[in-house]
Amino acid sequence: MLLIYCPYCEEERSELEFRNGGDAHIARPTNMAEISDEEFEAYFFLRDNPKGVIFERWRHIHGCGRFFNAARDTVSDRFIATYRAGEPKPVLDAEPKTPATVETYEALEGAAQ
Amino acid sequence: MADQAMATRKAPLEGLRGGSPAATVTPAVPASRIALRAPAESVSALSAALGVTLPVRPKTSASTAKRHALWLGPDEWLVIDEDGADLMAAAASSNALHSATDVSHRNTAVIVSGSGAEVAINSGCPQDLSLAIFPVGACSRTIFGKAEIILFRTAEDSFRVECWRSFSSFVFGLLSEGAIDAGH
């Protein structure tokens, strides 16, 4: 079971208590009525979907109810850091630390030959 | 003149008994409850008006006699009065900014007691219920199977499990199964 540290409850809880809220730090344009369709599309729909570190919103929906942000490695599912809503992105190491022993889909499929 | 219709209270788990020698599972007596939201500046006035100090640390509660204030989130509490007192009126008398919703009839509660109480609840709840991590007085909103619950440890071997009325037969049934498993 994946454990996620809630910065409001100040402890690790089961993933079953949480819900993903999509990409974090997406700034809503302040001139919404003036931007082009392409600019709106970029703001509203287009996401990077990185392989590696992603910054996401999460909600502790079956706990304190709060939204917070998390830096997560999409390869290993490892949570690198969680922080309260409104706080800036934390400074992380340049390279995501994905341990060689982690059970990724690719690794498991490779071993199942 | 038409006969006057009188509403009678129908408790959702009335008469049910469950569990095992390791853990008994029984419906709690009816209580009044409010879902309370308030900013930090209102906490002391609300605490004075309710007669119980609203806790501000995660997973903690405070009790005065039969009244309990459970921390749910940074500005959210569940206040329970086992004597059924008017908590809405008490909160309103604080004259402090807050939002209170009477959820006395939305919620019901199940009491799980005995040496196997932790095991019975852990049959459907992922939280660490060991005494060091979830001591007497600890409380948390969490999940039990597919239902959201609020868990409140009232003694080393006793928990109050608050759940929505419509989920109560599911919660009671799964707790009873867990209590039977706890005896093995």
Ligand SMILES: [Zn+2]
């Ligand atoms: Zn939380």
